[in-house]
Amino acid sequence: MNADNAATLHPLDLATALSGEGGQYSGQTSAGYANMVGPFGGVIAATLQRAVMQHPERLGEPVALTVNFAAPIADGDFNVVARPARTSRSTQHWTMELSQGGQVSATATAITALRRETWDATDLPFPPAPAMDGLPSLKGLPGLPKWVGRYDLRLVRGGIPPLPQHDKPQVDSSETLLWVRDEPPRPLDFVALASICDVFFPRSFIRRQRMAMAGTVSMTVYFHADAAALAAHGERELLAHARGLRFHGGYFDQAAEIWSPEGVLLATSNQVVYFKE
Amino acid sequence: MNADNAATLHPLDLATALSGEGGQYSGQTSAGYANMVGPFGGVIAATLQRAVMQHPERLGEPVALTVNFAAPIADGDFNVVARPARTSRSTQHWTMELSQGGQVSATATAITALRRETWDATDLPFPPAPAMDGLPSLKGLPGLPKWVGRYDLRLVRGGIPPLPQHDKPQVDSSETLLWVRDEPPRPLDFVALASICDVFFPRSFIRRQRMAMAGTVSMTVYFHADAAALAAHGERELLAHARGLRFHGGYFDQAAEIWSPEGVLLATSNQVVYFKE
Numbered sequence: 323m324n325a326d327n328a329a330t331l332h333p334l335d336l337a338t339a340l341s342g343e344g345g346q347y348s349g350q351t352s353a354g355y356a357n358m359v360g361p362f363g364g365v366i367a368a369t370l371q372r373a374v375m376q377h378p379e380r381l382g383e384p385v386a387l388t389v390n391f392a393a394p395i396a397d398g399d400f401n402v403v404a405r406p407a408r409t410s411r412s413t414q415h416w417t418m419e420l421s422q423g424g425q426v427s428a429t430a431t432a433i434t435a436l437r438r439e440t441w442d443a444t445d446l447p448f449p450p451a452p453a454m455d456g457l458p459s460l461k462g463l464p465g466l467p468k469w470v471g472r473y474d475l476r477l478v479r480g481g482i483p484p485l486p487q488h489d490k491p492q493v494d495s496s497e498t499l500l501w502v503r504d505e506p507p508r509p510l511d512f513v514a515l516a517s518i519c520d521v522f523f524p525r526s527f528i529r530r531q532r533m534a535m536a537g538t539v540s541m542t543v544y545f546h547a548d549a550a551a552l553a554a555h556g557e558r559e560l561l562a563h564a565r566g567l568r569f570h571g572g573y574f575d576q577a578a579e580i581w582s583p584e585g586v587l588l589a590t591s592n593q594v595v596y597f598k599e
Numbered sequence: 600m601n602a603d604n605a606a607t608l609h610p611l612d613l614a615t616a617l618s619g620e621g622g623q624y625s626g627q628t629s630a631g632y633a634n635m636v637g638p639f640g641g642v643i644a645a646t647l648q649r650a651v652m653q654h655p656e657r658l659g660e661p662v663a664l665t666v667n668f669a670a671p672i673a674d675g676d677f678n679v680v681a682r683p684a685r686t687s688r689s690t691q692h693w694t695m696e697l698s699q700g701g702q703v704s705a706t707a708t709a710i711t712a713l714r715r716e717t718w719d720a721t722d723l724p725f726p727p728a729p730a731m732d733g734l735p736s737l738k739g740l741p742g743l744p745k746w747v748g749r750y751d752l753r754l755v756r757g758g759i760p761p762l763p764q765h766d767k768p769q770v771d772s773s774e775t776l777l778w779v780r781d782e783p784p785r786p787l788d789f790v791a792l793a794s795i796c797d798v799f800f801p802r803s804f805i806r807r808q809r810m811a812m813a814g815t816v817s818m819t820v821y822f823h824a825d826a827a828a829l830a831a832h833g834e835r836e837l838l839a840h841a842r843g844l845r846f847h848g849g850y851f852d853q854a855a856e857i858w859s860p861e862g863v864l865l866a867t868s869n870q871v872v873y874f875k876e
Contacts, residue, residue, distance in 0.1 A: 437848035571714035
């Protein structure tokens with residue numbers, strides 16, 4: 323990428339940029355999306371989704387993405403390999419790997435497909451929430467990882483004091499409801515949506531109202547929208563909802579959904595997270 | 600495997616048996632677990648989990664499994680490759696592939712880990728259900744795929760008439776609650792549990808109260824129990840709960856949980872399913 327591109331690209335596009343071709347790519351971590359240790363997992367998931375998106379043999383649009391975080395990713399360069407493992411008339415199965423220094427740091431699989439119009443229904447209820455504009459943003463708050471600054475996050479509920487939230491702090495709950503938008507605003511696409519699926523603080527922090535070591539080990543996203551629907555959504559905010567299911571033996575799982583403000587379920591996402599204490 | 604083994608093995612162990620070593624295995628489909636087309640997806644997931652379980656380099660116990668069904672699996676022989684992609688002090692990341700005739704039919708990833716005792720909580724409520732013994736079994740009902748006969752399934756609610764169920768048929772619901780046990784009974788382990796996570800009829804059948812084409816394209820399982828807990832569970836029944844989230848553009852997703860009768864959440868599972876109409 324040349325300097326002109328870097329100056330005009332959105333930070334997310336810079337962070338997920340891959341050079342190379344034919345499924346053999348190289349990229350580099352981006353300081354703006356740094357987490358406590360290494361890069362924000364969402365941006366790694368987004369980078370692996372991008373490896374599929376820009377592959378010349380890609381068929382159709384994303385249906386599913388699973389990313390396994392196998393080792394800490396060091397700041398600097400990495401390699402990504404994306405390979406279509408099997409292609410049928412309407413679906414394509416992908417395997418991906420992200421490596422540094424010849425060692426695998428993340429494995430992933432993805433499915434893309436030519437979608438058809440079918441019967442449509444959303445059985446999950448859309449959670450009611452006050453409008454984003456009236457809620458305080460986490461922007462500029464001290465003590466948060468750098469990636470948080472790459473989003474405009476507004477907590478309806480389920481933060482940790484002193485983070486500002488609309489509802490009063492919850493007791494014995496691992497639920498979070500928040501509005502989220504890229505910062506600066508950026509048109510929604512599959513790359514951005516994959517990253518947003520990981521925008522929640524660890525459920526163990528919320529459930530126990532204190533921070534401790536935690537890190538996602540595997541994350542899955544199911545996409546429920548096509549590129550046209552995401553483009554039509556544009557730069558507007560998304561309502562993001564997450565809860566923990568079970569915390570046991572050093573791991574907990576999280577179920578999450580990403581909604582448009584009109585109540586369209588754009589993606590569902592699950593992850594399993596290592597935690598201490 | 601010799602004839603003596605085949606005679607004494609549980610059908611699930613026969614169906615998931617893999618010969619070979621060092622992560623290069625061969626297996627074969629089993630008529631008793633046949634689905635409408637090809638084998639029951641649960642038993643393929645179980646086979647890929649088994650490939651990890653019997654790998655000589657395995658570290659720890661299963662935490663996560665994702666299986667992507669890339670193509671129909673023909674009755675007969677298949678090959679499975681399982682490879683530890685990255686091993687750390689306490690976790691291990693796996694990639695697996697199932698192939699037939701040199702073509703990939705399923706891709707998969709798994710995580711195993713040495714678990715530690717930590718704080719424990721289950722935030723998801725345990726669904727109330729009448730005892731299994733008082734409910735009619737689906738055993739022996741005509742017109743069902745053969746794999747159904749390898750389970751003792753008792754519907755609390757969320758079937759399709761004329762399948763017998765305890766509650767009255769639901770309207771506009773994609774929820775199913777059922778008891779399940781291997782048939783014949785078999786001690787619970789990770790292989791059996793992975794298969795049971797796929798034991799639900801497609802949500803599109805339930806939601807629309809009619810059958811049509813549907814097939815799982817990707818399935819993820821998060822395990823919340825160790826081998827000792829599964830062994831202690833023994834051959835008893837499990838309470839399995841599933842619902843659809845969104846049906847859109849030819850795909851829907853399903854969230855599911857597998858509980859012990861005492862209300863211990865043993866596994867959560869998600870899948871995305873291709874459907875027609």
